[in-house]
Amino acid sequence: MNNLLNMVYQNAPDLPHEIFRLTNAGADPNVITQYGESPLRIALRNGRLDAIRVLLDAGADERQLGWSELHRLVAFGTIGQIKAQLQQHGGRDERDYWEHTPFLLAVSLGDQAKAAFLLAMGCQIEERGRCAKSALQYAAQQGNLNMLAWLLAAGHEIDAVDDFGGTALMEATECDQAAAVRFLLAQGANWRRENHIPQRAIHYARSKAVIEALHKTGESLSVLDGEQLGIFLSLERAAELQARKVEFQQAATREFGVSNAELTNHPFWLEMIRTGVNAWHARNHYEMRDFPKPVWCFDRFGRTVNRLPDGRVVVIAGEHEDYYDPDFCIYNDVVVFHPSSKIEIYSYPEGVFPPTDFHTATLVDDALYLIGNLGYANACQPVQTPVYRLDCKTMRIEQVKTKGDGPGWIYRHQAELKAGVILVTSGKQIINVQGAREYVDNDATWALDLRTLSWQKLADY
Template sequence: MKRLDLTLAAQPLAQTLLALAGNSVARRALAVELLVSQVRWNALVNLLQACLQDMGADAVRALLIPQGGTPLLYRASRCPAATVDTLDALQRLGGLLHDDAEAAALARQPAEWERDTFPTTKPTLQHWLNTGLSWAVGSGDLARVAWWVRWGADLHYQDAAGCNAIQAASTTAMLDWLLAQGVPTDGKRRWDGHVSNTLARNGNYAALRCLAHHGADLSDLGWTPLHRLVALGSAPDLAQALNGPEQAAWRAQLGAGDGWGRTPAMHAAQQGVVEKLVLLRDAGADLQVPWRDYPLMHWILESGEPEALRWWLAQPGVELEAPMGSLSDTPLLAAVEQDALPMATLLLESGADPHRYNNNRGCPMNSARSRAMLELLVAHGGQVEHLGRDGTRLWLGQPLWDEREPGWLVTCTPDEFRHHHTPRPGRHNGEDVTTAFLVAMIESGESAYGAGEAFGLNRSFSDTPWQHIWNADRFGQSLTGLPDGRWVQIGGEHEDGYDPDFFIYADVIVHTPPSEPGGAWDRRVFAYPEDVFPPTDSHTATLVDGRIIVIGCLGYPAHRRPGETPVYALDTNTFQFQRLECMGTAPGWLHKHQAQLVAPGVVEVWGGERCTGANQWQAVPGRWRLDLARLQWQAAEG
């Protein structure tokens, strides 16, 4: 099976994808999605030019401006890898609308509840152009903003929802330019108010200074003079005020809250300026006063300034794991969610726990949004057992659950889908069943439903039997690292039991990382007869002397055997399974437990639940040890 080489030059890549897509408009749309997700804009233009020759302008226009979807011109307007030349090419291919009727016909139709709840702007050509302008403003590229203005976008627009170009600005330079053009700042969105409110909440003080410089009204912020001085002034200015002849008046404002309830010290912390924090503290400000459920640590983390964090951690009484917010996030969890590598590094070096969970089962290891953050956590003792579904996908070079890339499905032909989409048992122990379809599903992260839609598989809830579609979008799937760098996933379930796509897998996916940065992962799938390895989920998988020991399972109700504990050994050389018949007093039919190698050839399990009868469960008591040399279970002492 030959993998698609995304490093090909633009023209060969476009030709390869056209050959894979064939004459199907839907499959060519997948090819478009793949190229956009991989930011291969030149290849995309080549592909669309070829489509124009054999499909005609109307079909290409449908690819450029999908019904109810995001136009390619919008996406190129914000993407750092695109340029004005990209916009010109897409426009020449038909990417611009011409009139109000087209805008209305191609607009997404809001649901009834949306129409009754939110203000809507009539889909006109002008509104369509203004929206494209907002995407360009978000890129920070003046050339792309000018491109949209040239085609008729109104730099001074404001829609029914209170949105305008100012609110789309992502850089201070863009904001300064817009203000210099006279773009109004009085737009007020229902979810975050005026632009000054948004900037203040986000701690964008450079942009707030820019607004103030242009004379914008900041009265909505509810600032006292001290708030304004801390937010917009310098440390020497603050020192002069707090220690000058009018110091009493200034110091009287130290504990005042602004319109959002924040004190001046919180603004200093969100800027990450230690000099201001020291001045405020020495003047009498109480730095331990929380904002709602958030200590000052929250605002220092928001600043992204490691030196401010280093200073704060050195202060008396500061807790490294102090809970923050209603979910009791740890500071490390907050830094991880912000993908703030320098802040996370400092916290980890200070001893922060990468496995500490909040009240919503979130922990640093399962909340990372980048591979670099995961590598940092693992380097400081983070264990892959805590990765969770999204963390596992990041670790294995796959898109996150909410960033699926269905375009990968174009690498599988309709015939390959037809022959290989149904999950099946292996014909023998460890049969390599890898196909283009299975690899495409792994790379895309697509669900069974999404794949069925992409390949036009007609399914009805009344179908008997149900047409299951193999996919890698699973819960309860284990991940085990091998010494040679490969990663092994075992079993898992797709969807919940009430969904017709619910399925528990009895397969193994082996991921081999690329040999060089930017290369492709190798993915292999192995299947098993059910009497060799049954459908398995919510188990543990522990590497012991070249074998992965799989313990426990939730499984289908009919497969559960209360009192028994299923144990299997996977040979990491042959990828063949062996069922281990164990003796002694076992912990029972357990799942969602934990396991650890505690001595040579001895695995200890604890936690989770065990089945005691039909739909009857109880917490697994105590700890249990399996001696693999003797295949003997026993309760662990103590």
């Protein structure tokens, strides 16, 4: 990619200086990609008026912006000039290249005084840009707390959505504007809302500060992908595995524990955690492409992640790859990350804790209650609901015998603790219909009373 374009894409704080340096060295400020993107247009999309000024001074063609005279005055003029333009020629509904109205441009560029004046002159707070992007999303993109507060005070809907179902909270999250994320959450932004993919704000988080903000509000850490989990745990992802080949050969695949809570800190396993690489990468690195068993891997889905009050983070089981892949494996281990950066890997006998994925882990005092499982197909018993208890002091796991009308074999569900009762909602159930296995949506709420260990199906809770 062109160096100037790449620099503007990166949107660094010192962008004007870098543009000046590159254009003085001969970079073309009017370069345009096959997709119609140019330094000016990217700077406009990012709300960087400081970069737009330097690019124009370097000879960039202002026509690329698609600005009307009113747009230009919003960027570079005075409120008096804007007023005169409106009175003589109107133009409040004109659109630039990114479909900013003058009001939306003022918001995007962070000029609250001009935005307030345009609103008073008949512009609407509900105006939308390209793909129905809202004013609040433009302010969230910039991390402009004053603008966010002003827009909300002026009546802007906090969870307004664009054409893709995106919200200002998602925009702030994706742009890594941690202060804006915290502000929007404090004002009541709905972190549970999903866009059309569907994904929530947490799925776009790319810094520990943003993940922390969403988690403190109630978001589950279990939804983090491998890269996000590494960020949250402050793992120093290395480019390459450091474990020796002999260490790979000694612990290349999953092994069940002999005792309940057997510490199995194999060097190769620890390296797989630290680097975050997948099993295929390890096969190639150690030149063991024909290794006949699934290679041990911490790159998983369907796992749970819980932070304990003492700061430890507990990651339980999960699955790597799909059933047709040679490295497909459903794990039954527990990995504990200490605040001191120490890592502990615990293995369990299969009869104590079977391979488990797409379960929930609910913290109750000093224990995690593990409910549900997809597991291997031959392990499924549709009439039973798997429930296990992990003692967070000893790391021992025991099966919990429950009574009553439970949800059966359930997975991909949600669990929430309320007044000594774990409520299980959503997800999928595996049922037997005339001897055949069927997968159905769970449309009920199930309550597990921890005092009696009894299930109850609730019509409404």
